[in-house]
Amino acid sequence: MNKSENVFQILQKNQLIAFLAPKSARDCLVAYEILSPLGIVLEIAFRTQAALEGIKLILSQYPDALIMAGTVMTPNQANAAIEAGVAGIISADYIPEVVKICVKSDIMSVPGGLSDAGKQLVQKADLYGCSLQSMKDRYPYQWIYKLFPTATSELTLISLSKPFKAAYKGLQMVYTGGISLINLHELVQYDPDGIFCGSAVTQSIDNPEKMKEEARKWLDIIHRQAFS
Secondary structure, eight states: OOHHHHHHHHHHHHOEEEEEOOSSHHHHHHHHHHHGGGTOEEEEETTSTHHHHHHHHHHHHOTTOOEEEESOOSHHHHHHHHHHTOSEEEOSSOOHHHHHHHHHTTOEEEOEESSOHHHHHHHHHHHHTSOHHHHHHHOGGGSEEEESOSBOSSOBOGGGHHHHHHHSTTOEEEEESSOOTTTHHHHHHHOTTOEEEEGGGGTTTTOHHHHHHHHHHHHHHHHHHHTO
16 A cells, blocks of 8 residues: 555545645644644645755654645646655646646645546546546545635635536545634535645644644544534
């Protein structure tokens, strides 16, 4: 079982990704050490120069760590993250070249947006040289898409996932952008099988106990609703 298979199983079980735009490599290590014991997958965003260094720092101390690289928007970022040893790549949009690089290395690729779920699935299947159904069966960690943004200050967009899930049976949706403890309950009710991602989980990075408390609140809402 490769890293992508392992992280996909954790994501489906615990349904929570913690988004971190690190100020330092040390932030990444601290976040990982707090969140990993709780079963929360850490997404380290390539928004800062500390991201790659932080991923390498975690994996130097925890070689089996399952880390997601986030906001990966260029081939160079994708190659660097994969070389560093991440378990998956998350993007804010559908970037065909990034998908191509991920599939070539058999690494989970999670493109984002509001309209390209099918395009990225078709591309993945073509790159694997198989049908959509075969890809779903053989590479379930690629049968995934991120709805981004999921919510704005004016409205919730989670219902946009409905046609994707209808057309591509069993499609695993990741919801991110505008999610907080205020609307998480509603979002989990809409898709009890969804994976939810929030930056608020890591906002207290300088206060480990507070950060752990926040993370547990998210997990409590997700699991209480998903299994009610």
